[in-house]
Amino acid sequence: MQATQSSSILVVEDSLVQRTMLRRTLVDAGHEVVEAGDGVQGLAALEEARFDLIISDVEMPEMDGCELCQAVRRDPRLAPIPVMLVTALTSPADLARGIMAGADTYITKPYRTDALLTRVDALLGTEHQPVSAGATCTVSFAGESYDVPADPQYTLNFLLATYENVVEQNRELDQLNQQKNQFLGMAAHDMRNPLFVIEQFSALLTGGMLGDVVAEQAKLIDRIRANSEFMLRLVDELLDITKIESGTLQLDMQPSDMVEFVERNLGLNRVVADAKDITLAFDPPSEFAPIEMDAGKMEQVLNNLLSNAIKYSHPGTRVDVLVALSDGHVRLSVKDQGQGIPEDEQAELFTPFQQTSVRATEGEKSTGLGLAISKRIVSGHRGRIWVESVVGTGSTFHVELPAS
Ligand SMILES: Nc1ncnc2c1ncn2[C@@H]1O[C@H](COP(=O)(O)OP(=O)(O)OP(=O)(O)O)[C@@H](O)[C@H]1O
Ligand SMILES: [Mg+2]
Numbered sequence: 001m002q003a004t005q006s007s008s009i010l011v012v013e014d015s016l017v018q019r020t021m022l023r024r025t026l027v028d029a030g031h032e033v034v035e036a037g038d039g040v041q042g043l044a045a046l047e048e049a050r051f052d053l054i055i056s057d058v059e060m061p062e063m064d065g066c067e068l069c070q071a072v073r074r075d076p077r078l079a080p081i082p083v084m085l086v087t088a089l090t091s092p093a094d095l096a097r098g099i100m101a102g103a104d105t106y107i108t109k110p111y112r113t114d115a116l117l118t119r120v121d122a123l124l125g126t127e128h129q130p131v132s133a134g135a136t137c138t139v140s141f142a143g144e145s146y147d148v149p150a151d152p153q154y155t156l157n158f159l160l161a162t163y164e165n166v167v168e169q170n171r172e173l174d175q176l177n178q179q180k181n182q183f184l185g186m187a188a189h190d191m192r193n194p195l196f197v198i199e200q201f202s203a204l205l206t207g208g209m210l211g212d213v214v215a216e217q218a219k220l221i222d223r224i225r226a227n228s229e230f231m232l233r234l235v236d237e238l239l240d241i242t243k244i245e246s247g248t249l250q251l252d253m254q255p256s257d258m259v260e261f262v263e264r265n266l267g268l269n270r271v272v273a274d275a276k277d278i279t280l281a282f283d284p285p286s287e288f289a290p291i292e293m294d295a296g297k298m299e300q301v302l303n304n305l306l307s308n309a310i311k312y313s314h315p316g317t318r319v320d321v322l323v324a325l326s327d328g329h330v331r332l333s334v335k336d337q338g339q340g341i342p343e344d345e346q347a348e349l350f351t352p353f354q355q356t357s358v359r360a361t362e363g364e365k366s367t368g369l370g371l372a373i374s375k376r377i378v379s380g381h382r383g384r385i386w387v388e389s390v391v392g393t394g395s396t397f398h399v400e401l402p403a404s
Pocket of ligand 2: 304370
């Protein structure tokens, strides 16, 4: 980016690497740059030449950025020069110090080159507006009180700088999150095949197809198989979540009937429920519940709700599945007589890896991904999922999708 007019900028920064990088960025944009290693050197440079802008680090030995700023504001010849603080600090106390010192704006490290240059351009050609003498006000933030200039222009400048920094950091977090998803997706994908081989081979060994194994060995091999099966499921869930988060989840929407769908999917869950002496009941409504959905993906949702209801309930209880049509929606509910979920933990239920204080009643495995995936699948169907739960009475998870 070339500046329309070459300006003279004083860069005050104690780290040689960061100073050099900042100089290059500014020189490449067409500015003239003089470097100083701390506030004292900075003041000396200001005696020697005229500058249009001072960009200063905050934390430096000798004289820090805020002290330099104060010295500049005290000197009538230097006072009009705008000052931008570059800081790794973001606490309100540090910001209040920057405001009091008379900085015009600040940018947080690490910053993107174009974000820095935009801010530089905005400051060049302006003059620092002094704060009305003595007018301060006390503001409270996060339980602390700060005395800051009671000057609207000043306050607005700092609020805007804070806003720009936050927008910038959000953008960076977004990018990092995408990278993390890609990495997680690749790692999960690469782990899938070796795990599948372990699971299949241990099944072969316990099945006796490769010769006899003694009982002790069979027990251990079976644990290898069960654990690799669990890891495979976890890897599949990770793949799902990364696919969903990166926006690459494809839904294959087909006309279906919710009642028939539930009946078809109860089978395997009934085997698990029976083993725990839990009654799994479905009393289908007399009418059809026509719906457009991706049955494969919705199967994941239903299976997770059913497996949760069974996993977090005690033997001898019952789980009811209900389907109801109302106001152009089809509602699917899974109601258990389990432990219930404390109210203050319910808000986090649909966040990845979030497990509540409620534990599986017979040591079943849990990863805390099922509901996060379910919520994203349901949202993809333009539906909603929520829970009603009372500790000691049980939980009902509802899924509502638009009827077709
Ligand atoms: N029906 C329920 N009753 C009580 N607690 C529940 C119920 N369903 C979910 N929970 C709580 O919510 C948490 C999150 O559930 P979620 O289905 O997301 O993960 P999970 O069951 O732990 O693991 P998985 O990824 O295998 O589904 C559980 O760990 C459990 O603490
Ligand atoms: Mg679950």
